[in-house]
Amino acid sequence: MAAPPPSRRASAYQRILEDRDGQLQTWLREFDSSGALPTAHAALDNAYARGYAAGLEEGRSDHLDATKTLLVQLLETKFGPLDDQTMDRIDDAQLPRLQRWILAILQAAIVDDVLAQ
Numbered sequence: 001m002a003a004p005p006p007s008r009r010a011s012a013y014q015r016i017l018e019d020r021d022g023q024l025q026t027w028l029r030e031f032d033s034s035g036a037l038p039t040a041h042a043a044l045d046n047a048y049a050r051g052y053a054a055g056l057e058e059g060r061s062d063h064l065d066a067t068k069t070l071l072v073q074l075l076e077t078k079f080g081p082l083d084d085q086t087m088d089r090i091d092d093a094q095l096p097r098l099q100r101w102i103l104a105i106l107q108a109a110i111v112d113d114v115l116a117q
């Protein structure tokens with residue numbers, strides 16, 4: 001059985017890839033003479049780097065928020081509602097301290113034992 005004929009779109013792409021009509025070489029010469037290709041690549045690289053950095057920062061922020069939420073839930077489960085001062089300390093804490101506090105819950109008798117870590 002014969003293979004179906006390629007679609008018109010596929011054959012146009014195929015011509016460009018095989019460079020039958022010289023169009024690819026023409027485009028590359030135009031980009032090279034105008035300097036657009038390096039500039040375009042630099043702009044894409046910069047946009048990618050900014051997006052990547054923003055994504056990392058958003059991920060860190062989400063992780064920090066989730067860790068704070070977990071700590072509050074664990075403290076409230078074990079010790080009951082937390083006062084405003086304790087909530088403020090949790091809001092101001094960074095990840096390493098939050099992680100120490102989470103582990104301290106296991107052996108703490110009161111909330112102050114946790115926050116002393």
